[in-house]
Amino acid sequence: MFKNLGAFELLIIVAIVVLLFGGKKIPELMRGLGKGMHEFKKSSEGHSDDEPAVPPVNPPTQNKV
Numbered sequence: 001m002f003k004n005l006g007a008f009e010l011l012i013i014v015a016i017v018v019l020l021f022g023g024k025k026i027p028e029l030m031r032g033l034g035k036g037m038h039e040f041k042k043s044s045e046g047h048s049d050d051e052p053a054v055p056p057v058n059p060p061t062q063n064k065v
Contacts, residue, residue, distance in 0.1 A: 021029060 018026065
């Protein structure tokens with residue numbers, strides 16, 4: 001879909017984004033996008049900061065009498 005985008009087309013898209021959102025808002029948008037991607041990647045891998053770390057359980061040793 002985006003295989004035919006060249007440097008000029010990307011420059012036009014960036015210019016439109018800057019005009020729509022302004023220069024000050026773009027870093028906030030990118031930061032939010034990065035955090036969202038990080039959370040998505042973390043959840044897709046099955047890691048979560050909400051879950052407490054559970055130490056491994058050692059099986060009880062049997063004393064032979």
